[in-house]
Amino acid sequence: MNIIESDTIANKAKIAIAVVRFNRFVNNNLLEGALDVLKRIGHVKDENITIIWVPGSYELPLIAKALAISHKYDGIIALGTVIRGFTIHFEFVAKECSSGLSRISMENTLPIGFGLLTTDNISQAIERSGIKANNKGSEAALAVLEMINILKIIKNSS
Incomplete structure (x- = not known):
């Protein structure tokens, strides 16, 4: 049985x-x-x-695609906040951003850390962007670092 695990140190990434x-x-x-x-x-x-810096969350997939096809990066971290309002705009933006980033990651075999907050209100957004704990930007960065290393292990084990 082979088990692939990795750490989060990626000092050359x-x-x-x-x-x-x-x-x-x-x-x-x-x-x-x-x-x-x-x-x-x-x-x-x-x-x-x-x-x-990009204007809004809807623009994240386009920038991620441009970064991916540049082949300059080992990983991308996408950070943003979409707060539910009184219209269905929230659903469109959140869904398109999420599916776009996922598609780009898979099409390019490139880790993209999903740090997009989708919250019902500003209080939830502030809580999930905490400096000391529960920071989704930190979590997205950790995921990217680990995925960079896992993909290298898989590539080098063939």
């Missing part, structure tokens, strides 16, 4: 972080959490991290 400008006060916390994990746990150097 090149990471792109796409961050949504809309709801920036929440997304800044997500970005801080992701950067903390990349540097402190993953040992990723500043020069290997690129941050791209």
Whole structure:
């Protein structure tokens, strides 16, 4: 039986972080959490991290696709916040962003950390972007680091 597991140290990895400008006060916390994990746990150097600010969550898949086909990055972290309003706009944006990022990840065999908050209200968004705990940006960064290493193991074991 073969078991493949990995750690989260990826000190040579090149990471792109796409961050949504809309709801920036929440997304800044997500970005801080992701950067903390990349540097402190993953040992990723500043020069290997690129941050791209995009207008809204709907634009994340397009930027992720452009980053993926550039072949410059080992992983992408997508960070944003969609807060439910009084219309169905929330459902469209959240669904298209989620499915678009998933499709791009699979089509390009490229880890994309899903750090998109989909919340009912601003309080939930603030809670899920916590600096000390429950930061979904941190979780997305951890997932990307581990997936980068797992994909390398799979590629090198063939």
